[in-house]
Each structure stands twice: as structure tokens, then as C-alpha cells.
Amino acid sequence: MSRPRLFLWHRAVRSEIVLSGLVWLVILFFIVYPVAFLVLDSFRIANTGQLGFHNYKAFFSDLYYLNTFLRTCLLSGLVLLVTTALSLPLAYILARYKLRGMTFFTALTLLPIVLPAYAGAFAWVVFFGRFGTFNLLLMRWGLISKPLNLLGFPGLVLMQSLHLLPFMVLSLMAAYSSIDPALEEAAEVEGASGIRRFLTITLPLSTPSYFAGAVLVFLWPFTDWLTPLIFGVTDLLPTIAYINIAYHFTDVTRRYMGIVSVVIASLVCVGSFLLLKTWIERKRYTGLSKGTLLGGRTIRPRLAIRIISYLYVVFISMLILIIPVVLALSGFSRRWVLTPLPRYWTLENFQLIFTEAGRLVYNSFRFSGVALLMGVFFGLLMAYLLARTKAPGRAGLEFVNSLMLVFPGVAVGVAFLRAFWYGHGIPLATHWIIMPLALFVRRLPYFLRMAYAAYQQLDPSLEEAAEVAGAGKLRTFMTISIPLLLKGIFVGIIMFFIMAFQEISTAIFLYRGGWETLPIGLYLNWHRGMEFGIASAMAFLMVCVVFILLIIAARIGGGILKVAWGASGRD
Amino acid sequence: MSFVEVQDLVKHFRTKYGVVTAVDHVSFGIDKGELVTLLGPSGCGKTTTLRCIAGLERPDSGDVLIEGRPMFGQGFVPPSRRNIGMVFQNYAVWPHMTVAANVAYGLKIARVPRALRMQRVREVLELVGLAGLEERYPAQLSGGQQQRVALARALVRQPKVLLLDEPLSNLDAKLREKMRFEIRRIVKQLGITAVYVTHDQAEAMVLSDRIAVMESGRIVQMGSPKEIYHRPATRFVADFIGTTNILEGRVEQVNKEQGLVSVITEIGRTLCRLPNPIPVPTDTSVCLSVRPEDVEVLTHCSELQTNTYQGRVVERAYLGHLLYLFISVGGTQLRVQCHPRLQVEEGQEVYVYLDPERCVILTS
Numbered sequence: 001m002s003r004p005r006l007f008l009w010h011r012a013v014r015s016e017i018v019l020s021g022l023v024w025l026v027i028l029f030f031i032v033y034p035v036a037f038l039v040l041d042s043f044r045i046a047n048t049g050q051l052g053f054h055n056y057k058a059f060f061s062d063l064y065y066l067n068t069f070l071r072t073c074l075l076s077g078l079v080l081l082v083t084t085a086l087s088l089p090l091a092y093i094l095a096r097y098k099l100r101g102m103t104f105f106t107a108l109t110l111l112p113i114v115l116p117a118y119a120g121a122f123a124w125v126v127f128f129g130r131f132g133t134f135n136l137l138l139m140r141w142g143l144i145s146k147p148l149n150l151l152g153f154p155g156l157v158l159m160q161s162l163h164l165l166p167f168m169v170l171s172l173m174a175a176y177s178s179i180d181p182a183l184e185e186a187a188e189v190e191g192a193s194g195i196r197r198f199l200t201i202t203l204p205l206s207t208p209s210y211f212a213g214a215v216l217v218f219l220w221p222f223t224d225w226l227t228p229l230i231f232g233v234t235d236l237l238p239t240i241a242y243i244n245i246a247y248h249f250t251d252v253t254r255r256y257m258g259i260v261s262v263v264i265a266s267l268v269c270v271g272s273f274l275l276l277k278t279w280i281e282r283k284r285y286t287g288l289s290k291g292t293l294l295g296g297r298t299i300r301p302r303l304a305i306r307i308i309s310y311l312y313v314v315f316i317s318m319l320i321l322i323i324p325v326v327l328a329l330s331g332f333s334r335r336w337v338l339t340p341l342p343r344y345w346t347l348e349n350f351q352l353i354f355t356e357a358g359r360l361v362y363n364s365f366r367f368s369g370v371a372l373l374m375g376v377f378f379g380l381l382m383a384y385l386l387a388r389t390k391a392p393g394r395a396g397l398e399f400v401n402s403l404m405l406v407f408p409g410v411a412v413g414v415a416f417l418r419a420f421w422y423g424h425g426i427p428l429a430t431h432w433i434i435m436p437l438a439l440f441v442r443r444l445p446y447f448l449r450m451a452y453a454a455y456q457q458l459d460p461s462l463e464e465a466a467e468v469a470g471a472g473k474l475r476t477f478m479t480i481s482i483p484l485l486l487k488g489i490f491v492g493i494i495m496f497f498i499m500a501f502q503e504i505s506t507a508i509f510l511y512r513g514g515w516e517t518l519p520i521g522l523y524l525n526w527h528r529g530m531e532f533g534i535a536s537a538m539a540f541l542m543v544c545v546v547f548i549l550l551i552i553a554a555r556i557g558g559g560i561l562k563v564a565w566g567a568s569g570r571d
Numbered sequence: 572m573s574f575v576e577v578q579d580l581v582k583h584f585r586t587k588y589g590v591v592t593a594v595d596h597v598s599f600g601i602d603k604g605e606l607v608t609l610l611g612p613s614g615c616g617k618t619t620t621l622r623c624i625a626g627l628e629r630p631d632s633g634d635v636l637i638e639g640r641p642m643f644g645q646g647f648v649p650p651s652r653r654n655i656g657m658v659f660q661n662y663a664v665w666p667h668m669t670v671a672a673n674v675a676y677g678l679k680i681a682r683v684p685r686a687l688r689m690q691r692v693r694e695v696l697e698l699v700g701l702a703g704l705e706e707r708y709p710a711q712l713s714g715g716q717q718q719r720v721a722l723a724r725a726l727v728r729q730p731k732v733l734l735l736d737e738p739l740s741n742l743d744a745k746l747r748e749k750m751r752f753e754i755r756r757i758v759k760q761l762g763i764t765a766v767y768v769t770h771d772q773a774e775a776m777v778l779s780d781r782i783a784v785m786e787s788g789r790i791v792q793m794g795s796p797k798e799i800y801h802r803p804a805t806r807f808v809a810d811f812i813g814t815t816n817i818l819e820g821r822v823e824q825v826n827k828e829q830g831l832v833s834v835i836t837e838i839g840r841t842l843c844r845l846p847n848p849i850p851v852p853t854d855t856s857v858c859l860s861v862r863p864e865d866v867e868v869l870t871h872c873s874e875l876q877t878n879t880y881q882g883r884v885v886e887r888a889y890l891g892h893l894l895y896l897f898i899s900v901g902g903t904q905l906r907v908q909c910h911p912r913l914q915v916e917e918g919q920e921v922y923v924y925l926d927p928e929r930c931v932i933l934t935s
Contacts, residue, residue, distance in 0.1 A: 189650045189725075190677035
């Protein structure tokens, strides 16, 4: 070891450096460059083209924008509060109580993870809107005389909380069930019973996982522009960014305010994520007790608690089930207004989708498919580099990957639009390939997480045995690693596809005539003429596709799914 | 009545493969201040028995009485109301609390005033040798120190009963040996009644006033370490505690006046002391147990006397403090321990003598 540097030029290691360089090239070109472009843009002074803090000063001195920022913070805080309140007991019930049918309810409560947020928002507008089913029923039963406004800001808080519930529930369930049962038993022996034990032992030990979930919940209102728009709330950071950039791009001031909004929203997301990361590193309780049983403690509760638990779980499930049911009702009917249930049933919405809007379905599958090919190729490469090599820059790769999970889709969209537009960037945005490229960049983490998780569970000695037997690195990878990773890869492919298929935040900035995908078509139908029937039918179609894929994924690798989802984000 | 009474305890577990009887009609008593060990291989029900005493497991039938008070029979008494201390196998030291907070936890719940609490914590930490580490977090402690925290936490409330569930199994061999003596010292110093669970027979021998040997959910023998070692009741006990030579055979003759039994075994006629409690009728098949250290090796022998047999050294291992031999007697191999300075070579013809007093008849 007198000349350790020489070791770097060993053949195998050199190939690793080449591969790692290739991956970094892609990251530089498709992530670092556009994001840097966007950030630089936000400092550009409108008329002179020079750089400076002028835009930021203007943003924070304009009461309207300042208010927007503060309201977004308020929304985040409230959503976090509601999500926490709902999920603390829900996760406890699902993780700890031995009750019949809990697997089913767990699956149901986790469903919103893959349901697009806008699908839920549509369904809620139909059901809880001013003249929606809920209000009409209450009026018919004489409980209220005038319809209640259940949308707006409070409705938004509830909708977003419901959408984010699974992340919190998953994080907390993981925490509850990874606590060594002996830690709680010890407290019981020491005289602490029930609620005291929960407050002094279980809850403090769950905090790292809780905060991992909490950050995802907190940053969601900084990335979700569409749900507020559907609910009629526009003074929020991502929504204002979308409106300013999509509709007022020629108005220089509004354009720059839009860009500043995007950058600030991204900063909040990345900042809170980094804060969490450093905090969790300091506060890691795991690896303390040896030989723990997996699965934590399970309890068979008393009858009264059992009944309350069931009622609670059913209540949450109902809120979630409203989404697909209402979308189906609305999609299969015509002119559903002012009645609790539709009057006329029809298939024409679906016929319209396939005859006149068949291109949208085709585009959705084409763009997601091409993105998937890129994702699998680079995802496997990155998973290999991360899990099996000592290639330089691995920590950086992992960092960029997890950062992309929390980076707002709006920001990626605007960054791509600015960076790949002709005139001032590399003109990629004129070709349809920009659509799958954007999907690939945004959704890669979903595939990579699965592939990486699978890789970590694979015993390296299996691969080493192949190498000892004379197989080269590539041959070992193809004949040993891939077949053994197949389950994880497959689940990763499905998750990637689900997430790419429903992507709208980035695509909405990049599409041009003829490139519309199903989510974009859905949005446009809602936006243009309140074509709720067709929009609902599209949303229902999406939910069906997603649901079928999800069932396949769960069938193949429920275990891996959970491992990889323990603490991850999405938009 | 004993201080702690375990009465006819039965506990089943439902597993994927069907119902398993973990504890099968177990009864025993523990006197005040006594240290009793439940010893047995994994899956013998020792931990489940201990957890029933703690109240962490509820038996299907039977009861546990502490100071005469039933813990299950007249309504379930939860662990938090039993005033017990427990040391868990993986310590279960709370990672989010300092050493002092861990130890003080139970006192806080019992509403012990702050000044007294601090004093008690200090005393008990001193007792287990952790003075000065009060403000450390468990992650900053070694395994052995965490172990001591767990012990301190279990002792600080001066519980009626101390339960220890394989507390030393996660420590390295050297430390384990040291801690055996230390735990015994502390428990005896405080005069506390304790139940100790282990699968390590050496640990049980060092620590216990009495040992209960368990096999598949039952107690097969209970007695002092000496009794268990020298008068094992069954083949399982003889085999599990230490090493032994088992000779199968048939009772030929019982001489009640001399108190001797002659048994025809694989190696010939062997005389042994008639065991007191068990009647051995003629012509029943029995097993004899002879400890390796109870076999005497003679290099010369003028005439073959009773219980002396001719054999050949098959294998020889020099361990420093003793010499370990495998001696083949008529095709049966005997393990023999003898003095390291005995001059024998592999293949050498020798004679072995089995003291009738040391041959134990086992019920099979």
C-alpha cells in the first residue's frame, strides 16, 4: 500500500470510473445545468440582463407575494398538523393491533400514494362542492338550508392531508414496528402503563421516522399547484408560479415573480429536506439493541378499543374510497348536476376519449415508455455503482437522487423550459423527446430506490462466486445480478411507470400542440369548458391503470415495496 | 409457602405449523432471597416461564403467586403493578434517555421525591460500577456497560423479585465470566429474590442456589448445582450439564444390604450405588452416567478387579491443565479426563476403573 493511487488504474476500477463519469454527465446535463439556469434566471434583472437581488427584493416587498409565501407556510403547517393528528392513531392501529381485515385496510389507506392528487381533487369537487352530492344530501335531509362551502382553504387543507396521509402512516408504521418490543416491556415492568408508556418510550423513539414523514408532508404544499387551482385557491406559491409563467410569460415582471416563486419553493423543499437529513444523522437510535424481533409488539385490544379502531379505520377508508367511486359515477354519466346521484348513464365520455382523444392515451404510453427505457438503463447503472463499487462520487449520486424526490415538479418544468429553449439555451424543447426526458429526470428516483433496495438485499458473495468461476463483471451482472434482482427491478419499473404516467407538473410547461398526455388533457378539459364528464372519465381511466399496475407490483414484491417506501417522497 | 410460587403453569403458542406447548404444567417455588436458575436449551420454555412471572405473557392455565398473592387467578395483575425488576436479553436500555434517566424512570413513575431519587440512582450506579457515567447516552456505552445500566434500572426500585432473561448472552466470553460473579455478588448483597434464565450451564452452576433444568416445557430436575451435577435424574440432564459417558445396560442383580446394583453394560459388569428414591427392578434396561473426571486410568493392573476394564487409548488431547483421552473399551469409547502428567500414548493399552459411588443410574 505504498502507492495507493496506482490501485485506481486497475482495469475493473477504471471501468467503474468511466461508468460513474457517464452517469455524472447525464446528471450534469439534465439536472445541474437546468437547475443552475433557473437559479441564475431568478437573479437576472428584467431589462438590463444583469444579475442582482432585485427580483427577490421586489418579491418580498410586494405585499401580495409576501402574503402568498406566508399563506403557503400556513397551509403547510396546517396540513402537517392535520396529517399528524390523523395518522398517529391510524398507524398505531394498523401496526400494533391484531385485528381482522387490517391488511385490507392498510392497503386501502396507502392507496393515495399512487393516486394522482388531481384525481382526488376532482372527485372532492364533485362530492363536496357547493352543489355536490354531500351538500345536496344534507339539504334534502333538512340538516342545512344553504350549501356549505367545503372547498376553499379549509377544504384544501383536508384534501392535501388526506393525500399525504399514507406517507405519514408508512413512516410511523415503520417506526412503531421497528421498536424492539423489550424497550416497551421494560417500561411496563418499571411501572409505566398504557398512555404513559406511549408518551415516554414509543413516541420519542418514533421521532426520527416521524420527521422523515413530516418533511414530505410539509413541503407538499410548496409543490402542489393543481389541487389549489381546482379548489379555487390561487394565492399559494406554486400556483402563483404556474399562473405567472404559463399565462403571463410576456409580462416581464410577472414572469420573474413566477421564477422567483419557483426558486423559493424549491429552496424551502431542499432546505427542509437537508435539515431533516442532518438532524436524523445525529439522532439515530437504530443498531443499539442486538437481536431484536422484527415486527414490534402486537396487541389484541379490548372490545371497546377494537370497535373504536374499526370505526376510525372505516371512516378514513371511506374518505379515500370517495375518490374512485365519484370519478366512476361522473365518468359514466351525462350532465350530472344538482342531483346527489347522476340521472343519465352513458359510455360516451369514454368513447370520446378513445375516438377524439386517443392521441392523449397514445402519448401517455409513449412518453412514459421511452422515459422508462432511459430510467431502467440509468437506474440499474446507478444502483450498481451505489451498491457494488467504490467509484468516486457515490455519495453525491445518492444525494442528487434523493434531492430529486423533493424537488418541485413545477421547478423542473420551468428549468427545462428555460434551459432547453432556443435563443438562450440548448434547443431540445422543440423535439418531443423533451417530454420523456423530463419524466425520466423526475421519476428516476422511484426506480432507483427499488433497484438499490433489491441490490442491498442481495448477498455480494453470490456475484463474487461467479467472478471466481471466471465470469467477467458484465457477464456476472447479466447472468447473476439481474436474474436475482428481477423482483425489485420489476416493482421499480411499475412504480416508475405509475409515477410517470400521472406526471403533470413538469409536462404542463413543456408540451406543445400534439404532445398532450392524458393528465394534460384532463386538466385542459376541466379548465376550458368545465367538461367534468370527460375529465372524470380520464381521471377514472388513470386510476384504473394505476390500480392494476399497483396490484401487480404488490403481488410481485410487497416486501420490497415497503422497504423502499419506508421514507421517500413524491409529487 | 414459598416467596414466589409457580403453580401448574401451561402456555401454548399458535404458530404457522400448529399449536406448540411452550410451558407444560410447570410448578416450583422460590424462597425469599434465593437465586433460582431456569436452565435448558432454546425452546424449552424457560423464557416463557419467566415472562409469565413478569406478567408479559399470560398463561393458558396455572398461576403465579408472589408473597402469596395470585397474579392471574384473581384478575390479571399487570407487570406495572407487580413490583418486579427485569433485565432483558438485549438490555432494552432506552436509547433516547441518559443513563441516569433510564435508571430513574421507575422511581419517577412511583413518584419518589427528586432528592431521594437522585440519591438512589447514585447508590445503585455505584453498586454496579457505573458511577460517573450518569449523563452518558446508551450509544456512548459499551455492551457491558449497557448491561450494567439494565441491571441498575432493575434494582433501583428494590423490587420484590428480580428477573434476568439471559442477561449475559450478548457479551463476549471474558466479560461474561466476570459478570457471572458480579451479578451473584450484587444479588446476594441485596438479599434479593431472583430468577435467572440461561442456556449456559456453567453460568447456572456459578450463579445459582438452585437450578431447574427444563426440557420441552417441563422441569425435569430441580436442585442445587451439586445435586444436578452429581446426581442427574435423567439422561437429558446428565448430557446437558457438563459432559458424561452414557452406558446402556440391563439390571442383573440388586443387593439391598450393600446398597449396590450390578448392571450388565456394553463394557461388561458394572457395579453402582443404588439410587435412593428410584426403585430399580431386576432385568429393566437402564442407563449409567459416568463423568469423564470420575474415570480412573491405570497404566498397570495385576488382576482385573470389579469395575476395572481393559481398554486402548484411541485419541489423546493435551489441554494444559488436564489430559483428555478417548479410551476404547470393547468397542465403546469412553471420554476420560486425567492428570496432565500421566504418561500415556495413543494406541497404548490401559485399564480404567469406575468408582461405583460415581456411577449414576438414570431413568430413561
